[in-house]
Amino acid sequence: MQNNWEKLNQELFTSSKRVIILSHRSPDGDSVGSSFGLYHFLKKFNHHVQVITPDPVPPFIHWIPEFETAINYEKQKDESFDAIRAADIIFCLDFNTPSRMGNMEFAFDRRSKDAYVINIDHHQQPDNFAHFQISDTSASSTAQLIFDFIIKTKGKTALDAQIAQCLYAGILTDTGSFRFSSTSPHTHRVVADLLETGIDVNAIYQKIYDNYSQDRIKLLGFALKDKLKLYPEYHTAIIDLSEKELNSFQFQKGDTEGIVNFPLSISWVKMSVLLTQKDGIVKMSFRSKGNFSVNELARNHFNGGGHENASGGMSTLSMQETLKQLESILPDYKQKLDESKI
Amino acid sequence: MQNNWEKLNQELFTSSKRVIILSHRSPDGDSVGSSFGLYHFLKKFNHHVQVITPDPVPPFIHWIPEFETAINYEKQKDESFDAIRAADIIFCLDFNTPSRMGNMEFAFDRRSKDAYVINIDHHQQPDNFAHFQISDTSASSTAQLIFDFIIKTKGKTALDAQIAQCLYAGILTDTGSFRFSSTSPHTHRVVADLLETGIDVNAIYQKIYDNYSQDRIKLLGFALKDKLKLYPEYHTAIIDLSEKELNSFQFQKGDTEGIVNFPLSISWVKMSVLLTQKDGIVKMSFRSKGNFSVNELARNHFNGGGHENASGGMSTLSMQETLKQLESILPDYKQKLDESKI
Structure with missing residues (x-):
């Protein structure tokens, strides 16, 4: 044109x-x-x-x-x-x-x-x-x-x-x-x-x-201290927040925004995943550092996609089952995660 | 010159x-x-x-x-x-x-x-x-x-x-x-x-x-979820971390860097204070939004000073006593905190 x-x-x-x-x-x-x-x-x-x-x-x-x-x-x-x-x-x-x-x-x-x-x-x-x-x-x-x-x-x-x-x-x-x-x-x-x-x-x-509520900052604290799961062998961090947990912090839309980025500040973490639950559906946010493509992972396994370093996905399984599925595919991506350059 | x-x-x-x-x-x-x-x-x-x-x-x-x-x-x-x-x-x-x-x-x-x-x-x-x-x-x-x-x-x-x-x-x-x-x-x-x-x-x-250790990010979570004290009437947030608490997260110099800024992201917080303890001394970090001067407060009460919005101080009292002293002077600053424009 x-x-x-x-x-x-x-x-x-x-x-x-x-x-x-x-x-x-x-x-x-x-x-x-x-x-x-x-x-x-x-x-x-x-x-x-x-x-x-x-x-x-x-x-x-x-x-x-x-x-x-x-x-x-x-x-x-x-x-x-x-x-x-x-x-x-x-x-x-x-x-x-x-x-x-x-x-x-x-x-x-x-x-x-x-x-x-x-x-x-x-x-x-x-x-x-x-x-x-x-x-x-x-x-x-x-x-x-x-x-x-x-x-x-x-x-x-x-x-x-x-x-x-x-x-x-x-x-x-x-x-x-x-x-x-x-x-x-x-x-x-x-x-x-x-x-x-x-x-x-x-x-x-x-x-x-700087427009957080006090519940939102406490939720961030809870996510980082009590819910952060680390998988050093896969350079991966996962945070899962159930509907019940979110509600205990008077969850409002937008409150989990940005939480997925925090684990990326750990030096060896190359992929960070946030799982949040609403109405029984698990929403998934994927972030990566370097050249590891979360787009591919989200597209292949979790009905999602997006950008190389920032993608979304979803699962209709329970939180526990979704977490188990995610953990089960990490070995398939181990080589790419190992080789990804930050 | x-x-x-x-x-x-x-x-x-x-x-x-x-x-x-x-x-x-x-x-x-x-x-x-x-x-x-x-x-x-x-x-x-x-x-x-x-x-x-x-x-x-x-x-x-x-x-x-x-x-x-x-x-x-x-x-x-x-x-x-x-x-x-x-x-x-x-x-x-x-x-x-x-x-x-x-x-x-x-x-x-x-x-x-x-x-x-x-x-x-x-x-x-x-x-x-x-x-x-x-x-x-x-x-x-x-x-x-x-x-x-x-x-x-x-x-x-x-x-x-x-x-x-x-x-x-x-x-x-x-x-x-x-x-x-x-x-x-x-x-x-x-x-x-x-x-x-x-x-x-x-x-x-x-x-x-992005060079955090995993202990550092867990310490941040602990500080925000379990140690954040909020004083809405004084637009103030205080986090106190004792030597024992810091050590339980394998504290390294620099690990508390930046923690004082997090409570400022709460919309109504105008002053944030972080108290950390080392060798029995309480180190104090003050931050503010708007035109409230933490420099004045730190200079007048805690042997410190710095900039209008970012100052330091220290106390040789115990953590509990330092916290009590800090809480006791908040009413003196209430008017200035109320009036401070963000």
Whole structure:
């Protein structure tokens, strides 16, 4: 596909339009940050802009400026459907194929035939479903690509602190605080420009990361002290949290977020697995360091998949049986785990 | 003091010299990172360079290139003393007054009268003890100032991946992964230039942060689940770890590092205190969010001090009595804690 920038400029910057911004299921910091960074940018050009998410957004990112204007398809199906149907321009951000929108794909498929679709994303193997597509798999985040888009179309003077807060949040969360390999010199230069608008990075960091409940921190303590199982011969750590155990800490959605990463801080651990139980189903989170692929393991054995170093899976067996199954396949992966380089 | 750059250039870049680089007691990532960043830079100009620390360096930063060449005053007193005595040039990095070197100050005071002393630092209220001083309290880290020093004296071409790894480690650790307010647009631009030398940020992050022992992670779990005391009316969290408790987790120096920060992730906590016991002495670490000054509290009550949001102190009372004393003064600070803005 050859992007036609002239056509894009005409669509976006010659008259007021109805613009819809869509993101993927289970929205994260980058999808919400990039959506609202773009939202605040487009509002400057007198567009009517509406952000729609497929399902609810987790609380850690609700502080985003004007987040309260967003609607979610799961809760406001009619309103979302009508808005998408009436859109002049539809941005699809931070996903590479319409199916990543979950049930909202139905509404997207029934959009007006005149709607001009723009896709901006950084995930691998993008589908070709837009009239205009920016797909850069080397970018740290979609928020970084929105920054580049703003600079390319309207220049640095179009930036302001509202846009910058949103894009900073997207880059921060999608790079693991600038630690992942996707963090490039350009990423840091983008962030420098964002900081120049006067945003308070420490305040943003606290809003995103320092919003634990006291039960959540006690649950983390319980998981690490009483439930951490270590398998040095397989460079593996497993934490299993039953429904009953979670409930004893007044479990709220999101409370187990991040727990799977802690065992990776043990020097010899190359794979960490978190098992949590809800309504009898065991949800599995896999993380790895180095070049050991948890994607393969999750896909082959636990109806899951994802990225090389971060995947999900599930099991309908009991917690004990799931744990036993997981332990039983570790020997099959011993060689790969031994050989994986951190 | 007016810095004489001409004299500095003459001292540093006209002939081979004996250069000593000194850092503060209890060396951290920034003091070691800035010391070795400077070390690798100066080695390019055929100097004989020796890094000396006042006491041992914690393991998380031992991977720094050529770290094995460093000596520590506590263990190698004669060798350190002789090297400082014979120095042509002495760099004092990341501290603002010679007393921060602890017992090594003795050796510094007996340096040759001809030694040219250079101080590069970012701490508040610097003393005037050097012939040439760069003191910038707005800088994120001393490592950032070493970067500026390299650029100012020899330009960007003097950078290489060895220097960059060291300086990146210093900036990363002293900014809390770019989260503290001292992180400026310039900080990110410096990091962008460092990354351009091709360093692997993810590998550095893992070497620094993912080197826990399994006992250390269990100790963290124990601290958060069983020892965390919460005082909602004072926005305060306290963790006390006795010598016996620490020993039950095969305590090694450095194992309690960072534990004090965890309770700050609870949304309503504004002050977190960690009490640890060694040889009958209670060591106290204070952290705060927002504008509540733990410096004042530590100075007034616990023979300590430091920064507004991060201070230390100590008590010769028993753990129980120290805890009681700390609890007894919380009401005096209630108003300031209530009013502190995060």
